[in-house]
Amino acid sequence: MFEVSRRDLVLAGLGAGLVFGVKGPVSFIGAAHAQRAANSLKYKVGDIEVFSLHEGEVERVVDAAYVKNVAVEDVKKALAASGIGPDKFANPFTPTAIRSGGKVVLFDAGFGANGAPTVGKMADNMKAAGLDPTTVATVVISHFHPDHISGLWIKETSEQVYPNAQILMPEVEYKFWTDPALVEKVPEANRPFVRRIQSTFPTWKNITQYNDGAEVAPGVRAIATPGHTVGHTSFLVASGGQQLFIQSDVTGIHQLFVRNPGWFSMFDADGPKAEATRRAFFDRVIAEKGMIAGYHFGFPNVGTLSKDGSGYAFEAVKA
Numbered sequence: 497m498f499e500v501s502r503r504d505l506v507l508a509g510l511g512a513g514l515v516f517g518v519k520g521p522v523s524f525i526g527a528a529h530a531q532r533a534a535n536s537l538k539y540k541v542g543d544i545e546v547f548s549l550h551e552g553e554v555e556r557v558v559d560a561a562y563v564k565n566v567a568v569e570d571v572k573k574a575l576a577a578s579g580i581g582p583d584k585f586a587n588p589f590t591p592t593a594i595r596s597g598g599k600v601v602l603f604d605a606g607f608g609a610n611g612a613p614t615v616g617k618m619a620d621n622m623k624a625a626g627l628d629p630t631t632v633a634t635v636v637i638s639h640f641h642p643d644h645i646s647g648l649w650i651k652e653t654s655e656q657v658y659p660n661a662q663i664l665m666p667e668v669e670y671k672f673w674t675d676p677a678l679v680e681k682v683p684e685a686n687r688p689f690v691r692r693i694q695s696t697f698p699t700w701k702n703i704t705q706y707n708d709g710a711e712v713a714p715g716v717r718a719i720a721t722p723g724h725t726v727g728h729t730s731f732l733v734a735s736g737g738q739q740l741f742i743q744s745d746v747t748g749i750h751q752l753f754v755r756n757p758g759w760f761s762m763f764d765a766d767g768p769k770a771e772a773t774r775r776a777f778f779d780r781v782i783a784e785k786g787m788i789a790g791y792h793f794g795f796p797n798v799g800t801l802s803k804d805g806s807g808y809a810f811e812a813v814k815a
C-alpha cells in the first residue's frame with residue numbers, strides 16, 4: 497500500500513473539475529488518508545467512503561463464442577487497439593464496498609473460495625484497506641452469476657460466509673433462479689450451480705428481496721438494468737451532491753463493451769435488451785455528471801464516461 501502523492505490528487509481533482517465543473521462528482525479522501533494499494537482503492541462520494549476491492553482475475557481466451565454477434569477478428573482487433581489481448585486477456589473482478597454511518601455495505605461477493613486459484617482475494621484486500629469482512633452489515637447482490645454470488649458460500653459446506661449480514665437480492669433475479677423448472681433448462685454443466693442456489697438461498701433467513709428504486713443502503717438506490725440477466729441491477733450512490741453509479745455488469749470489460757454497446761458477450765442473456773439498457777444507463781451517467789464503477793473494468797475500476805462515436809469511452813481516475 498502506498499500514499500497517493502499530492503500531485504496525483506491535484507491532477508485527479510483537476511481532471512474531474514474540467515469535466516464536471518467546480519463541483520466534481522467524487523472527491524478523493526484527503527492526501528493524508530488517500531490510499532491506493534495495488535489491490536484496493538479508497539475514495540469518497542460526499543460523506544460516504546467507497547472502496548474498490550480487487551477479487552482477482554481469470555484468463556479469458558478470445559474465441560468465436562466470446563462475442564456472439566461479432567467476428568472474432570474484430571474482437572481481437574479491438575483488444576489490440578486498447579493494448580490488451582488480443583488472443584487472451586485477464587478478466588478482472590472488482591466488488592465495491594462503502595462505509596456509511598459506520599456501516600459496511602458490500603456490493604457483490606466475488607467468488608470467495610469457490611473459484612480459480614487466481615481469484616478469492618477480496619477478503620484479504622478488504623483487510624488491507626481497513627475493512628473487517630466479519631463486520632459487513634449488508635451484502636447487496638446485483639445478479640446471480642457465479643463471480644458475483646459464489647463468495648456468499650463456504651466452499652465445503654455451502655454455509656454462509658456472511659451469516660450476520662443482511663443480504664439483499666433483486667426480486668426478479670431471485671424468482672428466476674429459484675424456479676425449480678430452471679434446472680432442466682440450463683446446460684448440464686451449469687446445473688450444480690443452479691441447484692446450489694435452490695438448496696441454500698430459500699433457507700437463509702437473512703435474505704431480503706428488493707425491487708427497482710429501492711433504497712438498499714443509506715444514500716444508495718437500486719436501478720434495474722436488465723439484459724445481462726433478467727433481474728440485473730445497478731446502484732446509485734449519492735451524497736453531498738456527488739454521484740457514483742455502480743454499474744455491476746451493464747458491460748464486461750470497458751475496452752470492448754463500453755466502446756461497443758452493441759456487442760453481445762456470451763454472458764449477456766438478452767443481447768438487444770442489454771444494449772438498450774447500456775445506452776440508457778450510460779446516457780444517464782453522462783447527463784447526471786456521475787462517476788461510474790464497473791465490476792469488470794480492471795484497476796482502478798472507477799472513472800468517467802463520455803460519448804465516443806456510436807459508443808462510449810471510459811476514463812479511469814488517475815489516483
Ligand SMILES: [Zn+2]
Pocket residue numbers: 641643644745791792
Ligand atoms: Zn460478472
